[in-house]
Amino acid sequence: MLAWLIDVVLHLDRHLLELLTRYELWIYPILFAVIFAETGLVVTPFLPGDSLLFAVGALAAVDRSGVLQAPLASVTLGAAAVLGNTVNYSIGRAIGPPAFSGRYRLLKVQYLRRTEEFFRRHGAMAILVSRFLPVIRTCAPFVAGVGRMPFARFLAYTLAGGFAWVLLFVWGGYLFGNIPLVKEHFGVVTLLIVAVSLVPLASALWRRSPAPAE
Template sequence: MDFVQLLDMLVHVDRAMGTLLAQYGMYVYALLFAIVFCETGLVVLFFFPGDTLLFIGGAFCATGEMNLGLLMFLLSTAAILGNTTNYWIGEAIGQRVFTHDYRWINKEALSRTHEFFEKHGGKTIILARFVPVVRTFAPFVAGVSDMTHTRFQMFNVTGAVAWVVSLCVAGYIFGNTPFVRDHLSAIVLFGVGVAVVPIALGGAWKLVRRMLKR
């Protein structure tokens, strides 16, 4: 697969999946594994369409072109390993931040973040799975905040399985209904908007309040 094909799949995954299955067969599982791993494991690839891939994958399982159990197992594994890698990267960077005197780093803020993750990090890791962009950065911040590895993995595995299974099963059940199939792009965009817009508005409101206090 060349770069153009990969880009086309990421942008028009609903149309590209059938072609890729016809051309590459079982290798599509490896491709989906790699995309989910990269989206959850590398902060620079936060734009990869994880939600859409899971839903479309489930829809193709309903037609018999893919195996639902195998797909959910592989992508759950990819999501767990991706978050773990992201956590390790954040942890490695975090250790240097805590042990070196960087003037541009607010160590007090880092300490507060660490305390937040110790108290509420589990819920953050699980819920972030269902929010595009946020799910890519949550494990990184957990690592930077020095959230304990055992605690992180407990919620990492729970969130990964819940995310993959729910969206794959939703695609399996609803992905091939005429309305969903004909309006998939609009539905995906609406879902992203519902997830991201409240977060953006909340951040903007906090920024405005901070500026007004000055």
């Protein structure tokens, strides 16, 4: 599983082109399902959302068949991100606090406390910001549902964050993904995208780690 995932990330442009060639218009529901799963299921934060969106934009820029179009992809994948977040929120709201204890125990109690503190500091804006942080963007809607954040407020920030995220990466790939240097080292670029996306999370974890005993 890990080897397959690494191969997909390193050769995302090639795999995406193979899917487009084989399935043509079915590429849209396939991409929709991947983005939906990454944001809608709390157990699938490992899916390569950022790099996938970048690759979609890069491929759309050179697709002579006209099947993969950046505007349509942006709307489709933006909708997938919003729907995924909404389903994730609904699951968290339905399960409630037992998600952190009892028979469900999906997440640890300290995760709930840390996330609640994060929401206290940043309010509903945390939903928008978390969209740009891998792993956190999968957990944040779930925890917002557990904490019963008002749905209207949650949806407003989810719409803004979901479409901003998709537009940034799809159109970033569309504009820069076919620059010769980027194209020749596409696997390295996708890894850099993943690494840069994880920097804020790593920084937050480092700041929260206890100081070594003297």
